[in-house]
Amino acid sequence: MSGSGTFLGMPSFPENAEKALQDSQLRFNLRKATHTIRGKRAAVVEELPDWQELRAAGKAIKDDALRNLDRYLLQAEEAITKAGGHVHWASDAAEANEIVTGLIRATGETRVMKVKSMATQEIGLNEALEREGITAYETDLAELIVQLGDDWPSHILVPAIHRNRSEIREIFTEHMAEWGRPAPEGLSDDPRTLADAARLHLRERFLSTKVGVSGANFLIAETGTLVVLESEGNGRMCLTLPETLISVVGIEKVLPTWRDLEVFLQLLPRSSTGERMNPYTSMWTGATEGQEFHLVLLDNGRTKVLADEIGRQALRCIRCSACLNVCPVYERVGGHAYGSVYPGPIGAILTPQLRGMASELDASLPYASSLCGACYDVCPVAIDIPEVLVHLRSKAPHAPAERLGLTAAGWVLDKPVRLERAQRLATRFRGLVPKRRLPGPGAAWTATRDVPAVPEESFRDWWQRTEEGGGR
Amino acid sequence: MRVALFITCVNDTLFPDTGKAVVTLLRRLGCEVEFPTAQTCCGQMHVNTGYRDEGVRLARHFLDVFGGYDAVVAPSGSCAAMVREQYPKLAAGMGATRAGAFASVHQGRSPFAQEVAEVTPKVYDLSEFLVDVLGVTDVGAYFPHRVTYHPTCHSLRGLKVGDRPVTLLRNVRGLELVPLPAADECCGFGGTFAVKNAGVSAAMCADKVANVMTTGAEVLCAADNSCLMHIGGTLSRQRAGVRVMHLAEILARTEAAR
Amino acid sequence: MSSRDLILARIRSAVAGAPQTDVEEARGYRTSPAPGEESGRVELFAERVRDYRAIVHVVPEEEVADTVARALSGRNAGRLVIPDGLPEEWLGAVPATLERLRDDPPLAAADLDAADGVITGCAAGIAETGTIVLSAGPGQGRRALTLVPDYHLCVVRADQVVPGVPEAISRLDPVRPLTWISGPSATSDIELNRVEGVHGPRTLEVVIAISGPR
Numbered sequence: 001m002s003g004s005g006t007f008l009g010m011p012s013f014p015e016n017a018e019k020a021l022q023d024s025q026l027r028f029n030l031r032k033a034t035h036t037i038r039g040k041r042a043a044v045v046e047e048l049p050d051w052q053e054l055r056a057a058g059k060a061i062k063d064d065a066l067r068n069l070d071r072y073l074l075q076a077e078e079a080i081t082k083a084g085g086h087v088h089w090a091s092d093a094a095e096a097n098e099i100v101t102g103l104i105r106a107t108g109e110t111r112v113m114k115v116k117s118m119a120t121q122e123i124g125l126n127e128a129l130e131r132e133g134i135t136a137y138e139t140d141l142a143e144l145i146v147q148l149g150d151d152w153p154s155h156i157l158v159p160a161i162h163r164n165r166s167e168i169r170e171i172f173t174e175h176m177a178e179w180g181r182p183a184p185e186g187l188s189d190d191p192r193t194l195a196d197a198a199r200l201h202l203r204e205r206f207l208s209t210k211v212g213v214s215g216a217n218f219l220i221a222e223t224g225t226l227v228v229l230e231s232e233g234n235g236r237m238c239l240t241l242p243e244t245l246i247s248v249v250g251i252e253k254v255l256p257t258w259r260d261l262e263v264f265l266q267l268l269p270r271s272s273t274g275e276r277m278n279p280y281t282s283m284w285t286g287a288t289e290g291q292e293f294h295l296v297l298l299d300n301g302r303t304k305v306l307a308d309e310i311g312r313q314a315l316r317c318i319r320c321s322a323c324l325n326v327c328p329v330y331e332r333v334g335g336h337a338y339g340s341v342y343p344g345p346i347g348a349i350l351t352p353q354l355r356g357m358a359s360e361l362d363a364s365l366p367y368a369s370s371l372c373g374a375c376y377d378v379c380p381v382a383i384d385i386p387e388v389l390v391h392l393r394s395k396a397p398h399a400p401a402e403r404l405g406l407t408a409a410g411w412v413l414d415k416p417v418r419l420e421r422a423q424r425l426a427t428r429f430r431g432l433v434p435k436r437r438l439p440g441p442g443a444a445w446t447a448t449r450d451v452p453a454v455p456e457e458s459f460r461d462w463w464q465r466t467e468e469g470g471g472r
Numbered sequence: 473m474r475v476a477l478f479i480t481c482v483n484d485t486l487f488p489d490t491g492k493a494v495v496t497l498l499r500r501l502g503c504e505v506e507f508p509t510a511q512t513c514c515g516q517m518h519v520n521t522g523y524r525d526e527g528v529r530l531a532r533h534f535l536d537v538f539g540g541y542d543a544v545v546a547p548s549g550s551c552a553a554m555v556r557e558q559y560p561k562l563a564a565g566m567g568a569t570r571a572g573a574f575a576s577v578h579q580g581r582s583p584f585a586q587e588v589a590e591v592t593p594k595v596y597d598l599s600e601f602l603v604d605v606l607g608v609t610d611v612g613a614y615f616p617h618r619v620t621y622h623p624t625c626h627s628l629r630g631l632k633v634g635d636r637p638v639t640l641l642r643n644v645r646g647l648e649l650v651p652l653p654a655a656d657e658c659c660g661f662g663g664t665f666a667v668k669n670a671g672v673s674a675a676m677c678a679d680k681v682a683n684v685m686t687t688g689a690e691v692l693c694a695a696d697n698s699c700l701m702h703i704g705g706t707l708s709r710q711r712a713g714v715r716v717m718h719l720a721e722i723l724a725r726t727e728a729a730r
Numbered sequence: 731m732s733s734r735d736l737i738l739a740r741i742r743s744a745v746a747g748a749p750q751t752d753v754e755e756a757r758g759y760r761t762s763p764a765p766g767e768e769s770g771r772v773e774l775f776a777e778r779v780r781d782y783r784a785i786v787h788v789v790p791e792e793e794v795a796d797t798v799a800r801a802l803s804g805r806n807a808g809r810l811v812i813p814d815g816l817p818e819e820w821l822g823a824v825p826a827t828l829e830r831l832r833d834d835p836p837l838a839a840a841d842l843d844a845a846d847g848v849i850t851g852c853a854a855g856i857a858e859t860g861t862i863v864l865s866a867g868p869g870q871g872r873r874a875l876t877l878v879p880d881y882h883l884c885v886v887r888a889d890q891v892v893p894g895v896p897e898a899i900s901r902l903d904p905v906r907p908l909t910w911i912s913g914p915s916a917t918s919d920i921e922l923n924r925v926e927g928v929h930g931p932r933t934l935e936v937v938i939a940i941s942g943p944r
Contacts, residue, residue, distance in 0.1 A: 018671045029921070036922040053758040060756030067748055070741045083905070089734040141928065142919035158919055165920055191920040195928050202929065207839040207878070223904040233877065233915035233930025240873045241839060251737065256753070258904045262896040263759065265910075269859075273918065276778065277859035280930060281910035282873075288907045289872050299733075303740035309748070310565060328658045332675045368669065370662025370676070371520060373629035387561055393522030406518060410526035413481060413513040414533070423485050436709070444670035448677070449705030452486055459479050459488035463507045 012364035016337035026162055026334055033161045034324070034331045040274025041322060041378070047276070048266065057263045059382040062316035065221075065254050066306060072221035072254045073297065079224025083286020085293040092300050093123035099296050100125060100213065100246055101132050107244050109134075109211045115230065115238040116140035117215025118156065118319055119248045119298055121341040122354075125213070136213065137179070137205055139234035141198050148175040154335030154343060156321035157272055162334050165189040176201055202234065212242035216249045217318065218264060219295075222257045225285045226295070229268060229278045239282050244292045251297050252315040264318065267380035271320035301354040310391040314349045316381040323375035323385060329368055338365065345375035349388040357396050366392035405441070416460075423458040430454035475503045476541040478595070480551045481513040487697045493724035494547050494598060500726075501606055511537045516554040519562065521664045528566070528584075531559055535587045543605055544595045547720045549627025549696050552597040557630050563588045597627060598720055599636040599695060609639050614727040616646030620689035622680070622703065624696040625658050637695055637719055644722060650687040654679070661702035677706045684714060695719040763893040771857045775891045776938055778860025782913020783926050784934040791939045794885060798849065799823035801883055801935050807846035811837065811875050815868025816851065820885055833871055839878060847881030847931075853908075855891040855938075856898045860913070862886060862936065863898060865906045873909055882931040884911075888940045
């Protein structure tokens with residue numbers, strides 16, 4: 001259920017948020033998780049004296065990669081082909097799904113195992129394969145929880161962040177049997193026991209499945225090397241054991257040179273899981289150890305983002321999720337409210353650019369932020385998320401009532417004399433301003449806050465009365 | 473030194489006492505303060521709500537009004553950040569070269585960009601002006617109350633004022649400064665965010681208020697009345713018994729004027 | 731127009747006229763250890779590997795065989811996968827009863843799964859991050875060998891330990907399949923609680939061999 005189609009027709013962000021805000025279990029889980037990982041990240045970032053230099057280099061490398069993307073993609077294609085791999089180009093989700101389906105069909109298999117991949121979620125690959133009679137098994141523990149629970153991921157790194165241990169125990173007990181080996185009898189909700197249950201459930205699948213599907217964190221243009229960072233070993237299983245490996249990778253994942261990894265292998269683990277290094281990183285070039293290898297390069301709106309001079313910096317994103325973990329909005333509403341596989345601050349700037357702002361949900365995403373700037377501070381590639389949010393707001397459709405209000409305010413503020421008159425009007429009727437119940441859009445303010453008393457005289461009137469002997 | 477007070481439209485209309493306090497304080501420190509009456513608004517609300525053109529019109533007006541001064545002081549971290557941090561970005565967005573996100577420095581060559589480059593570095597938040605320009609950390613204030621300080625996002629992450637406001641408060645005689653837990657977290661105001669996403673905004677403020685309450689402070693201080701209007705409005709609704717005060721109003725108090 | 735040409739054309743039109751970035755100018759980060767940092771390199775490596783809750787021994791080269799033998803007997807490991815090119819002297823003290831599983835012809839996944847563990851060398855160790863890098867070279871074997879068995883015993887020579895990530899990158903050959911290992915497999919997917927041991931080896935034991943007297 002995690003595909004892009006799922007989110008069609010979802011209400012606007014504030015409506016989704018309102019529901020999430022009332023879910024005390026969700027609020028508790030999110031608070032605990034985001035604060036834990038926030039603290040871990042801060043500690044390991046603090047350890048590196050050259051963090052800001054690494055960040056500046058990460059930004060520069062990504063900017064170079066994007067500026068010369070055509071050249072680097074061709075270079076990667078050549079290197080991979082030379083190393084016995086096959087490279088396919090997909091301009092949109094439908095084409096990518098078609099290519100992957102065709103490649104799987106050619107193997108004669110109807111089961112594939114997957115390592116967590118944002119790109120394949122974005123294109124709704126699992127659903128597309130299901131329609132063609134191919135079952136895709138998710139193998140990352142959190143993705144397994146999401147798949148078994150017929151649920152959506154709600155975090156880039158920890159997709160089941162919205163579930164606590166007892167919910168996970170219930171999902172395993174009730175649904176593991178539908179997908180393979182059932183959960184052990186009398187399963188407890190101890191995380192160690194739950195992880196062991198997942199190990200048992202997936203073991204046989206890893207050893208027998210002949211096709212693996214992955215994404216990638218980086219693609220090195222110079223050498224054609226693909227890089228996948230993970231923790232559990234399910235990635236290594238999917239990348240290593242199958243006879244055929246298909247990797248679906250967004251075109252923006254390119255890094256120009258092998259050396260560039262020295263920057264990103266420091267930036268990503270520390271920003272993402274808050275570790276000095278993630279347990280496992282796999283790197284391979286072309287067909288490896290006798291495996292058949294296919295790379296599907298995915299555009300699906302990325303070139304449209306690239307054409308936006310302010311918005312294109314979102315393509316620097318390395319999907320670390322540090323911005324989610326520090327975002328006060330994400331912390332309170334979780335990932336589902338964003339209605340996209342890309343939640344949180346990065347989702348609020350990426351989704352409207354990839355999908356456009358025609359739907360009510362997508363048009364509301366650039367406003368899903370108080371512009372507090374915490375996301376920009378932690379971003380390892382220095383994406384100025386507030387800048388892009390503001391930029392997208394200027395392109396978003398505005399409600400007629402809001403436009404009227406802001407236009408009127410603009411008219412008043414255009415000339416000091418108009419502002420002065422408006423202030424005097426407010427002062428004259430100050431007794432009539434209700435403290436606890438404003439009409440119209442003001443009601444949203446007074447729902448939880450009192451209104452400050454309008455003063456007897458504005459500052460400018462005071463100044464003119466006392467400093468300039470009144471009036472002009 | 474010709475110092476201009478940029479009062480900000482919100483302070484001008486709703487919080488004139490803050491402006492009066494800035495005038496009192498700066499005069500006490502020997503500054504000659506001017507209030508250019510042609511000023512209106514920096515344009516932040518319009519730009520941040522997606523009305524870029526209206527915002528740019530107000531920005532042009534701001535630059536016209538404040539062009540000739542040695543320093544412009546604003547008792548609002550948010551409005552000062554708008555001018556100093558966001559005007560250059562607006563200029564880059566309109567610049568002929570349209571450097572956009574690939575360039576490390578936004579380049580703009582339009583007259584607007586030139587004016588932005590000239591005027592905006594002279595715009596200061598109150599605490600920056602006191603500490604950096606006047607070189608004062610003890611302003612001779614007296615305020616015998618238990619106070620906690622909320623740094624506000626745009627002062628902290630936009631202007632990067634650091635510990636300047638706290639240093640100023642520490643030097644106020646009689647004042648007991650209590651650290652605010654999770655101080656750097658947003659209070660949830662965010663301009664029109666407070667209305668457009670009122671639920672999330674209220675949830676954020678609930679946590680801010682809870683943190684304020686743990687300090688046992690009598691006064692919550694900040695350098696931005698917009699955030700204080702939001703937190704203070706919530707405190708008032710909850711009859712929490714904590715009042716909010718702008719930094720300028722505390723710094724303006726002396727033993728003589730008590 | 732093929733999708734390849736279409737995507738390339740879209741890219742070219744999207745970035746036309748955008749300025750270039752000087753990447754080399756932006757590389758202001760550390761690429762070699764600060765003077766003085768070099769001395770504690772192996773100790774730091776040992777400490778950082780331990781931080782991941784791996785078992786770590788730091789021993790003189792001549793004690794590697796005994797340490798390996800003790801580690802194996804402590805786990806009752808009777809069936810051990812041994813990649814080609816593993817230095818024979820590392821196994822000099824193991825009992826004759828140890829069943830040595832050679833990967834020639836290649837072992838089936840089920841055989842690997844039935845093994846008690848695997849012993850390997852490595853291509854590099856990274857002190858700052860506590861990382862071991864395997865490059866499928868002699869004494870390391872293909873990637874599945876260190877993945878399917880539940881126990882991985884890895885011998886790292888002190889001279890293979892580099893200070894940081896940049897030094898490792900410059901030493902490695904990207905054309906080889908590389909596996910970077912930092913502790914045993916782990917997950918934090920359940921309420922952010924770290925659990926060591928999911929699909930990869932649940933136990934990682936590392937023997938760091940110091941040459942010459944300690």
